[in-house]
Amino acid sequence: MKVTVDGVSFVYPNGIRAVDRVRLDVPAGQRIGWIGANGAGKSTLARHLNGLLRPQHGRVLVGDWDTREHPTSEFAARVGYVFQNPDEQLFARTLWEEVAFGPRNLGRSAAEVRIAVAAALEPLGLGGLATAHPYDLRPAQRRDLCLASVLAMATPVLILDEPTTGQDSRGIQRLTQVLESLRELRRTVILISHDIDFCADQVERVVVFAAGHVLIDDRPDQVFSRSDVLEQARVDGPQLVRLARALELPALPWDVEGFVDSWAAIRTLRTRR
Amino acid sequence: MIEVNDLSYTYPGTTRPALDKVSLRLGEGEFVGVVGANGSGKSTLCYALAGFLPTLYQGECHGQVQVAGLDPIRAGPSALAGTVGFVFQDPFSQISGARFSLEEEVAFGLENLGLPREQMAGRVKEALALVGLSDLAGRSPFELSGGEQQRLALASILVLQPQILLLDEPTSQLDPVGAKKVIESVDALTAERRTTVLLIEQRLEWMAAHADRAIVLDAGRVVADGPAREILTAPSLDALGVRRTRYTLAAESAVGRRLIPSPDHLPVTLEQAAVLLR
Amino acid sequence: MSPAPSLYLPQPTGLQPLHPLTKLVLTLTVLSGAISLADPRYVFATYGLILVPLAGWSRILGPFLRYSFRALAPFLLSLVIIQGFFYPGELVIFSLGPFHYKAEGLGFALLFSGRLLVGLGASLLLLLTTRMDHLMQALTQRGLSAQIAYIVVTTLQIIPRFQSRGEAIFDAQRARGLKTEGSLLRRARALFFLVPPLLFSSLMETDARAVALEARGFGKPGPKTSWAVLTDSGGQRIVRALCAVAALAMIGIRLAAVARPR
Numbered sequence: 001m002k003v004t005v006d007g008v009s010f011v012y013p014n015g016i017r018a019v020d021r022v023r024l025d026v027p028a029g030q031r032i033g034w035i036g037a038n039g040a041g042k043s044t045l046a047r048h049l050n051g052l053l054r055p056q057h058g059r060v061l062v063g064d065w066d067t068r069e070h071p072t073s074e075f076a077a078r079v080g081y082v083f084q085n086p087d088e089q090l091f092a093r094t095l096w097e098e099v100a101f102g103p104r105n106l107g108r109s110a111a112e113v114r115i116a117v118a119a120a121l122e123p124l125g126l127g128g129l130a131t132a133h134p135y136d137l138r139p140a141q142r143r144d145l146c147l148a149s150v151l152a153m154a155t156p157v158l159i160l161d162e163p164t165t166g167q168d169s170r171g172i173q174r175l176t177q178v179l180e181s182l183r184e185l186r187r188t189v190i191l192i193s194h195d196i197d198f199c200a201d202q203v204e205r206v207v208v209f210a211a212g213h214v215l216i217d218d219r220p221d222q223v224f225s226r227s228d229v230l231e232q233a234r235v236d237g238p239q240l241v242r243l244a245r246a247l248e249l250p251a252l253p254w255d256v257e258g259f260v261d262s263w264a265a266i267r268t269l270r271t272r273r
Numbered sequence: 274m275i276e277v278n279d280l281s282y283t284y285p286g287t288t289r290p291a292l293d294k295v296s297l298r299l300g301e302g303e304f305v306g307v308v309g310a311n312g313s314g315k316s317t318l319c320y321a322l323a324g325f326l327p328t329l330y331q332g333e334c335h336g337q338v339q340v341a342g343l344d345p346i347r348a349g350p351s352a353l354a355g356t357v358g359f360v361f362q363d364p365f366s367q368i369s370g371a372r373f374s375l376e377e378e379v380a381f382g383l384e385n386l387g388l389p390r391e392q393m394a395g396r397v398k399e400a401l402a403l404v405g406l407s408d409l410a411g412r413s414p415f416e417l418s419g420g421e422q423q424r425l426a427l428a429s430i431l432v433l434q435p436q437i438l439l440l441d442e443p444t445s446q447l448d449p450v451g452a453k454k455v456i457e458s459v460d461a462l463t464a465e466r467r468t469t470v471l472l473i474e475q476r477l478e479w480m481a482a483h484a485d486r487a488i489v490l491d492a493g494r495v496v497a498d499g500p501a502r503e504i505l506t507a508p509s510l511d512a513l514g515v516r517r518t519r520y521t522l523a524a525e526s527a528v529g530r531r532l533i534p535s536p537d538h539l540p541v542t543l544e545q546a547a548v549l550l551r
Numbered sequence: 552m553s554p555a556p557s558l559y560l561p562q563p564t565g566l567q568p569l570h571p572l573t574k575l576v577l578t579l580t581v582l583s584g585a586i587s588l589a590d591p592r593y594v595f596a597t598y599g600l601i602l603v604p605l606a607g608w609s610r611i612l613g614p615f616l617r618y619s620f621r622a623l624a625p626f627l628l629s630l631v632i633i634q635g636f637f638y639p640g641e642l643v644i645f646s647l648g649p650f651h652y653k654a655e656g657l658g659f660a661l662l663f664s665g666r667l668l669v670g671l672g673a674s675l676l677l678l679l680t681t682r683m684d685h686l687m688q689a690l691t692q693r694g695l696s697a698q699i700a701y702i703v704v705t706t707l708q709i710i711p712r713f714q715s716r717g718e719a720i721f722d723a724q725r726a727r728g729l730k731t732e733g734s735l736l737r738r739a740r741a742l743f744f745l746v747p748p749l750l751f752s753s754l755m756e757t758d759a760r761a762v763a764l765e766a767r768g769f770g771k772p773g774p775k776t777s778w779a780v781l782t783d784s785g786g787q788r789i790v791r792a793l794c795a796v797a798a799l800a801m802i803g804i805r806l807a808a809v810a811r812p813r
Contacts (some may be wrong), residue, residue, distance in 0.1 A: 014416075037448040038420040052722050076728035084419075087752040088716065089723035091744045101744070105728030135751055139362075140311045149727065165445055166362070168310045168475065169516035194448050197519060234450040239478065239519040239543070246547040256522040263523075263550065264532050329762055354768030366759035369767070371684060371704040380778035385768035387776050397778075415708075429767065 001078060001156035001188060002028050003049060007058035009212075010044055018044035020212035021058070028156070029186035031179070033199040033220070036209035037234040042192045043084075045209075046159050049190070050079040062157060077106050080155035084162050086142035095121060095137075095145055096130040102153040113152075120152035123178055140166050144174070151178070157188040164195040172198060200224065200238045200254055208233045225251040274437060274469045275299035275322060280336035281493075282317060282326050291317040293493035294336070301436075302467035304460065306480040306501055309490035310514025315473045316362070318490070319439040322471070323359045324350040341436050355386045358435030360443040364422035367429065368414045375401060375417075375425060376410045382433050400432035403458050405451075419446040424455065431462065438463060440472045453479060477505050478518045481541035489513060506539035520546035558618075558678040565609025566680040570783040571689040573791055578677040580794040585669035587805035591658065594665030602672040611679045618679075619672050627664045634660035683707055688777055697775060713749060720748045 005024040011017045019041045026032055034042045047053040048060045051067040060067040062078050080102075083089065092098035099117045108116065121127045124144040129137070134145055143166060150158065163175055179202050182189055193199040199206070206223040208215045210233040216223055224230070224237040227245060236242065238254035244263075245251075252262040277297040283290045292314050299305060307315050320326050324345035327334045338345050341356050361367055372378040379397045388396075401407050404424040409417070414425060423446050430438070440459070444452035456472075460483040463470050474480045480487065480501070487504035489497035491513050497504050506521045520540045527533045533549065540546035561567060566574055581601060588594050606615035635644075640655025677686075687700035724744045725731055731741045764770070 038418060038446075038451060047722075050726055052726065071730075071732055072722075072725040073728050073730045073732070076726055079726075081723075081726040083719075083723050083726075085719070085752075087748065087755060088719045089727070089748055090751065091724075091747040101729075102727040105730070138312055153727065166311070166442070168514040169511070170310060170514045172516065196449070234448065236449050240523060242543055243520060243523070243546050243550070246543055247550060254519070256519055256526055259519075259523050260526045260530065260532070263527070264530070267532075323766055325762060325765075329765065350762070350765035351768060351770040351772070354766055354771055357766075359763075359766045361759070361763060363756075363759060366756045367763040368760075369701075369764060369769075370708060370760065371687075371701050373682065373684060377684075377778050382767035384775050384777055385771055387774050390776055390778065390780070393776075393778055433767070 001063045002026065002061075003157060003188060003190075004061040005045070005048070005058070006060070008045065008048060008055040008060060009057040010048065010053060010055060012044075017212050019048070022212070022214055023058075024207065024214065024217065026157075026188055026190065028188055030205060031183060031189040031191065031203045032205045032207065033203035034190060034192045034207050034209060035194070035196065035199060035233075035235050036215075039211075040209035040233065041212040042209050043161055044212075046081070046161060046190065046192060049157070049159060050075040050081055052081075073105070076102065076153065076155070078155055079157045079159065080150040080153050081159045082147050082150045082161060082163060084165065086139070086146045089146060089149075090134040090142065093133060094131050095126055095134055095148075098134050098145060099149045099152045102149055106153060116152040116154060120148040123181065124148050124174055140168070140171055143167070144171070147175075147178070155187075157190070158182065159190045159192070161192045162194065163191070164193060164198050176202070194235075196236055197238045197254065208235065210234070221251065221253075224254070274301045274303070274341060276337075276339040277321070278337040280321060280338055281334070282321060283333040284317075284330065285332045290333075290493050292321065295493070295495055297488070297495065297498070299469050299471070301469055302464070303486060304463065304470045304472070304484045306477075306484035306487040306505070307471060307473045307490065308477065308480070308487060308505070308510070308513075308515045313490040313514070314493040315490055316441050317493075319359060319441055319471065319473070321345065322437070323357050323439060324348055324353040354382070355433050356435055357437045357439065358430035358433050359439045360427050360430050360441060362442045362445060364419060364426045364446065367426040368422065373413055374411050375406060375414060375428075378414045378425060379428050379432050382429055386433065396432050396434070400428040403431060403462060404428045404455055420448070420451065423447060427455065427459070431459070434466065435468065437469045438471070440470065440474075442473055442475065445475075449476075456483060475516065477516070478520070478542055481505050481518075481545075489515070502538045502541055502545070505541045518542070524549055558614075558675075559682050560611050560614065560679050562610045562680075565611075566605060566676070567609060568782070569680075570781055570787050571681050571686040572693070572783075573787045574677050574681050575686060575689075576791045576794045578673045580798040581673040582670055583798040583802050585666045585673070587801040589662070589805075589808075591661040591665045594662060594669055598665070598669050598672050602669065602676055606676060606679075609676075609680050615672070615675060615679060618675050619668060622671050623664065623668050626667055630660040630664050631657065634663070685779055685781060688779060689781055691775075692777075692781075697769075701769075713753070716752060717745060717749055720745050720752075723748075 003026040005022055008019055008022050010019040022045060036042055048055055048067060049062060051072040054068050062075060090098055096117055099120050100113050103113045103116045121130055124147060126144060126148060134142060137145060164172055191199055191203055200220050203220060206220045207217045208223060208229060215233050216226060216229045224241045230237055240254040240259040241251060249266060252259050277295055280292055280295045281290050282292040309315050321338060322340055322345060328349040334346055343353060345353055369378060369381050372381050376397055379400050380393050383393050401410055404427050406424050406428060417425060423444060427443055444455055447455065456479055472480060472484060484501040487501040488495055489504060510517050518541055520543060524539045524546055528535050536549055540549050581597060584597055585594055606612045635652045635656040636650050638653060638656030638659050640653035642654035643651040644654055645652050683704050687704050691697055691700045729741055729744055730737055
């Protein structure tokens with residue numbers, strides 16, 4: 001499902017202009033990364049996509065729905081939002097009930113709910129804990145549970161706000177697999193993350209925000225080759241992009257094998273010369 | 274400065290020990306990184322050093338701990354306040370809630386320790402400057418963003434000038450550029466004061482830039498302890514839930530493919546990798 | 552984040568710069584006056600001739616009047632209606648079928664409302680001109696335990712804290728399809744999904760905060776110092792002593808009047 005952000009601005013009551021005339025189209029099935037320093041406006045804009053915030057100027061469309069014309073509870077069928085703080089949503093006595101909450105609200109049948117819950121808990125390593133109490137989980141597991149509770153709703157659009165915070169490499173591995181399966185399902189994914197390497201691996205497009213504006217919006221390799229823009233936005237590029245720059249090489253791939261291949265090829269060329 | 278002998282601890286209501294026969298020695302001025310998967314005991318180790326175990330969490334505690342000549346297991350957290358500074362992961366719960374400006378919030382710990390008022394102002398100002406909050410000194414702590422709260426939590430501990438600083442993912446909510454700056458200034462300050470620092474951090478790139486030494490925890494046990502560069506590049510980390518940097522992985526791959534000779538140590542940071550691959 | 556949860560309105564003049572204890576004693580004196588005075592006219596005069604001018608002097612007259620009347624209006628209305636009809640008495644003013652509206656009831660309702668108004672007004676004046684943390688600091692210096700002072704200051708923030716956290720939880724549940732608009736029943740049902748996370752996250756936070764406070768020496772025995780300086784003066788000490796004498800005198804006279812056999 002397509003998301004259209006059309007000239008949106010938003011000023012908080014305290015006068016801070018968090019989003020400033022942002023224009024952004026996210027086609028159906030695209031995986032897009034939003035990066036930028038704290039306070040750049042990423043989360044504020046994201047809250048516009050399911051109507052939690054309504055634009056003061058401009059408009060937001062999800063498919064053919066305008067966010068000003070439907071309540072957030074209806075947008076839940078189209079946009080899944082995984083928030084940063086898990087403790088501000090968990091209410092149920094079991095993991096199973098927690099994850100069933102969303103699909104039930106969307107009016108799914110009991111059989112559909114059962115399938116959706118199992119399918120959401122399993123890939124996050126929570127399948128064996130379905131009858132456990134959410135509050136008995138470790139903080140990182142509670143975050144996984146929140147993700148599962150949104151995945152179970154099978155929304156065409158998904159927003160992940162800093163999903164790697166507090167996750168160890170196993171958690172990041174699980175997240176990677178979840179994103180992989182979402183790619184196969186052609187879901188639209190908006191990934192907000194300070195973890196640039198993780199983000200760069202997952203998305204096909206990167207938007208860099210600073211002070212409520214979009215500074216650049218392009219393919220990841222294009223964005224990460226613009227060190228001037230990244231510096232202006234106070235964000236770092238992927239580690240191996242920074243290494244290539246330190247070695248005074250042109251921008252190379254940022255995955256390990258791709259980087260080593262290119263690095264070796266360039267070195268061979270230079271020694272021959 | 275810190276001496277831990279055969280320390281085991283089990284949280285109430287659980288059977289598996291969170292710390293399992295941990296032994297550790299830390300000298301004055303050492304900067305030590307702690308890594309391990311979630312649930313491996315990193316935070317619990319800090320709790321033990323700060324005197325929270327078993328005083329605040331009950332549970333089973335065995336073994337000996339000495340911190341700056343004090344016994345945290347017997348003495349409890351109050352006796353260690355001012356000697357051991359502890360910055361937790363969640364910033365909001367570290368704000369006292371009883372002070373209505375950043376300055377006063379930072380001064381709160383000094384009030385508790387009974388520091389004369391004339392000595393407070395300078396220390397409060399210095400601590401706020403160090404974490405980059407000077408401009409917000411008069412603002413209410415409740416109006417801060419998550420990242421700013423994290424800076425405030427750090428300032429509130431640094432102002433106490435502890436001999437030992439326990440940092441449990443102190444910059445998880447800051448953007449990378451902001452976090453790097455904060456860690457750099459903490460490193461500079463603690464080096465100058467010869468503070469012993471224990472840093473828990475997922476991002477090994479920064480840890481390696483500041484830590485001389487690293488320890489690895491797995492299921493409550495210390496499974497590796499040594500020079501940071503050696504420990505943080507070990508291939509065994511992959512199976513222990515620790516994400517090695519891509520500098521390490523790229524160099525390892527280049528060595529594996531015989532593109533470069535095997536170095537004494539693989540790189541952890543950008544600078545180390547650049548030297549190796551130049 | 553919620554703003555600093557406090558009614559305090561800083562001003563360079565008026566009551567604000569006075570020592571917190573002076574304002575506390577003043578409030579208590581006015582309160583004892585409200586309880587002691589038996590004539591509604593005197594009670595209302597206390598509000599109009601003492602509290603209102605003090606609020607004006609402190610440049611908070613607008614909010615002071617607004618808050619006073621907003622809090623009093625529901626009481627005033629129900630007291631005047633219910634007491635008029637049901638308070639025992641003989642002087643009937645008018646009748647509605649079998650019910651008689653009596654002057655004694657009206658008098659009682661006015662006296663009671665007046666006392667409420669003065670009580671509310673005096674407390675409001677204190678809250679609007681005094682920082683709660685400074686008041687607690689002043690009391691701590693007079694021997695109140697630091698733990699109790701801490702609890703008082705933080706308890707006052709529970710409501711705004713719950714409010715902002717409640718909003719965050721509501722957002723998360725609506726984003727998962729919870730319908731919060733529509734019938735009363737539906738809105739009541741929504742509370743079921745709001746309250747557990749609200750309590751859980753608050754408990755977790757309180758627990759974590761208690762630990763963090765220990766690590767900052769809150770439980771350390773021995774004298775504490777203060778960042779804030781509370782200025783006092785000889786004049787204020789005299790005012791406090793006079794207020795205390797006046798309050799005791801009023802209460803004493805009142806008690807004597809009540810105890811005197813009719």
